[in-house]
Amino acid sequence: RKEVEQDPGPFNVPEGATVAFNCTYSNSASQSFFWYRQDCRKEPKLLMSVYSSGNEDGRFTAQLNRASQYISLLIRDSKLSDSATYLCVVGGDTGNMLTFGGGTRLMVKP
Amino acid sequence: GAGVSQSPSNKVTEKGKDVELRCDPISGHTALYWYRQSLGQGLEFLIYFQGNSAPDKSGLPSDRFSAERTGGSVSTLTIQRTQQEDSAVYLCASSRPPGYGYTFGSGTRLTVV
Numbered sequence: 490r491k492e493v494e495q496d497p498g499p500f501n502v503p504e505g506a507t508v509a510f511n512c513t514y515s516n517s518a519s520q521s522f523f524w525y526r527q528d529c530r531k532e533p534k535l536l537m538s539v540y541s542s543g544n545e546d547g548r549f550t551a552q553l554n555r556a557s558q559y560i561s562l563l564i565r566d567s568k569l570s571d572s573a574t575y576l577c578v579v580g581g582d583t584g585n586m587l588t589f590g591g592g593t594r595l596m597v598k599p
Numbered sequence: 600g601a602g603v604s605q606s607p608s609n610k611v612t613e614k615g616k617d618v619e620l621r622c623d624p625i626s627g628h629t630a631l632y633w634y635r636q637s638l639g640q641g642l643e644f645l646i647y648f649q650g651n652s653a654p655d656k657s658g659l660p661s662d663r664f665s666a667e668r669t670g671g672s673v674s675t676l677t678i679q680r681t682q683q684e685d686s687a688v689y690l691c692a693s694s695r696p697p698g699y700g701y702t703f704g705s706g707t708r709l710t711v712v
Binding site: 521523525531532533534535538576578586587588589590591592 | 632634641642644647655690699700701702703704705706
């Protein structure tokens with residue numbers, strides 16, 4: 490079993506749709522959680538951290554379920570510019586070392 | 600600088616040659632990581648430096664790969680006797696410890712011909 494697993498997609502959605510991605514992780518001692526975005530042929534960029542209480546940044550909402558060991562990302566009112574690969578990232582019990590999921594590809598269509 | 604700087608941005612080399620890739624992390628970031636990404640694939644961890652601790656080299660694919668970090672700042676990834684399968688984008692990232700997200704450089708695209 491991979492340490493961090495994601496559905497690779499692609500998720501094809503129309504503009505304005507709401508889309509959600511899930512990610513599962515295997516290390517129950519993981520301490521830090523993030524979503525990164527990677528555009529084609531570009532480096533990954535931090536989208537948002539994920540906090541235990543859940544957090545929201547504009548159209549993006551991230552949630553953490555420690556009991557079930559999964560993280561989710563919800564995107565409301567999808568824009569064409571949201572088309573990218575979304576990487577789920579988990580930090581281990583030592584905190585610093587991060588493990589990346591394989592990414593979920595999102596394609597928002599007009 | 601404001602971000603993680605990598606050089607060169609592109610490198611084409613002949614099979615069998617050695618290459619050096621450079622990473623200049625964000626000032627004050629004590630942790631530095633090297634990853635590589637082949638076309639259409641996920642990130643592959645290579646090596647991790649944290650302060651003055653011994654580096655975690657568990658991701659290096661062979662003994663042709665080595666990396667050093669001088670003075671806790673700039674890092675160099677060296678690939679000896681390059682092979683075609685080494686062709687990939689090599690990404691460097693840095694972070695403050697612990698538990699902070701990484702900031703990535705824009706990568707070095709290595710092509711071995």
